[in-house]
Amino acid sequence: MNDVENQFRFSSILDYCRTGAVLIMLSVCIGSICALFLWLLDIVTACRIAHPVLLFGLPLAGVAVGLWYFWFGQDVEGGANLIVDEIHEPGAGVQLRMAPFVLIATVVSHLFGASVGREGTAIQVGGSLASATARLLRLRSSERCALLVCGIAAGFGSVFGTPVAGAVFALEVLTLGRLDYRFLLPAVMTSVIADWSCRAWGVHHVFYPLMFQGTLTADGSLLHVNPVLAAKVAGAAVVFGCLSWIFAESVHRLAALMKTVCPRSWLRPAIGGIATILLVMVVGNRDYLGLGVLPAEPGGASIVSFFGSAFYPWSWFWKLVFTVVVLASGFKGGEVTPLFFLGAASGNALAHVLHMPMDLLAAVGFVSVFAGAANTPLACTLMGVELFGAADIAYFAIGCFVACAFSGKTGIYLSQRVGVMTLREARSKN
Template sequence: MVISRFKYARLLLAARRVIRNDHLILMVLALVVGCASGAAVVAFRETIEIFQSLFYGSGHERLSQHVTGLVWWHVLLAPAVGGLIVGLFIYFFLPNRKPQGVADVIEAEQLHGGWMSSRVGLYSAIASALSIGAGASVGREGPAVHLGASLGAWLARRLQLTRSLNRTLLGCGVAAAVAASFNAPLAGALFANEVVIGHYALKAFAPVVVASVAGTAISRHWFGNFPAFALVDNPLASFWEFPAFVGLGIASAACAILMMHSIVVASDLSKRTPLPSWLKPAVAGLAVGAMALMVPQVLGVGYGVTEDAMLHVYGFGTLLIILVAKIIATAISHGYGFSGGVFSPALVIGAVAGGAYGIVATSIFPDLSSGVPAYTVVG
């Protein structure tokens, strides 16, 4: 009896030590946030497919190929109707506030101690899902990151954690969201620590890794263990090719600067447009729909277009047309009130710019080129 009581006392003491172990508790919370963020990303992507099916009759990511079989007025009006719905949704559910993304997550982390509104996070995700489903040229990663961060911040707020732990759980939500979006746990952890948290201290890095792996596991369980893009194996042909890659980096940076500047110009133009705010996304949708009649690759996140560019499906002229059209469509979509990120459009722009650059470089130095797909990946 004495021995059993002694064992019970030791077990009770050990349990108390576990409960009071802040590091262990943080790991458990990171696991919870990672699983929740991964599930939220899955739900977000499924919601996009549902909305896209309602607007276009198909939820497939290769929307540009599907719309070629639709009548012209359907392609023209679907983004406009979607824009009207998005505008009204934002007007009634996010009054005086715009849908939020990665920049707002960084602001919350650095300036507000990790505090974020879970309601704004949810409504922003719905507005973004509607925008992407309607065919707006916006990305889904930014809203997914914001949604994951909102979940982490909500849990920290409910548990009344310290400011430091609040910021860490917010980073866990970001890491899990990125990892679940791209099936890349390492990328999720590095992104959260580098961009959002801003350091690699072990106290924050370890739980972020746990959350990132958990988010990836949830995503793989639902979507399968597949890479985000199917790549062609292109070994480096020659070290003399590195100067060409440097030139491609400069060209891609110029395209990125042009895209961001175009978004700023479109935003300024939108402010001077004498229309109610809830109607502006419909105008943007009409413009994007008109562009899609000639260049359907401007619709949606464009992952199918990015993959086709990596597989060298398009010719030089087509790549340039997609490049210009995608920049314009992205600027209009963001400037006139659609909700979403810029990462996916940036991938498309970089891929088609890299493909066009690679065609030129390969034609000039065919024996020194690793192939056009290699330049597409670098771009």
């Protein structure tokens, strides 16, 4: 081997070492900030439950955050869609201040009871830190895009405790029907390390009690794919897909209507806050405020409650209304955890009609409604495995892919590109 070849190999090894060091540092930072974020969410949620009067401050809190963005953060208000746009068409970059803006805004939203999620914050934290790192190191456009994908993966994987799903989500959310495997290895690496970092701070993710692990056959063995159950899951997934479409379309159309009714962006959250207060009065409880992962009071509706034997026929509807109102009016946070609630609640309701195990259909709905709304069926199938175990993977896959087929192309992420044609489009083209 000559000196030129030795020099090339040594240079390549150095490049890999530098890249690995950058990804490790970025992952640790994102995982640590997500740990801080989850800790703050626990604190403000407990505070809101202990002091119900905080709900009446929601309109004022929304206006305060709206003014903050209007005066100082208009260039970061695009959120996760801004990051996806930057990956597709690199330009000015994503500003570092996006991270503190969205983190504080989301914590404030949850303190006063807005029905928003947390994935939007995690993605924006990951994306903004990745963009700042790329600018600091003066990386090329292709390298900056790769780092942004890793930032999305690290944020999503660490905030939900699903690192593999986080990596695949970061690839799948960019273009409908197409995965760029060039970014897969660094995305997995950053997502796993970010998850480790988040857990190292003592953060614990909620356990969802899925007890169904298969159907017993006549000889006493377990059948993991029962044809009858699979058919029922597919039928329920059609409903899940329709709910995904209703959710996404409702948010987009109501947001457009609110812009017409109230042109001032900073004032629109007041409408959502007042509407939320009125909805609580109509429903008569506070089950649909905040994340809704755990019940605010014994017997209340929550994601965990839907895995039990209690029947919640209309919880999916009320969570849909509460979430659409606040997201369309401009509150920050995200859509994913409310979609988990919507999916698990609709699964709980459909299980009673289809005579299925409630915990199984709640778990399938949990991942399927999100899959349909985000157009990420593969990532959501893997999420089901990471959250609930691999025994029911066939049902997760059926639910996620069928829901995506019936949810349409327009999802919660408007910057997502379309990389495949529908069957009808292909026939018309031919």
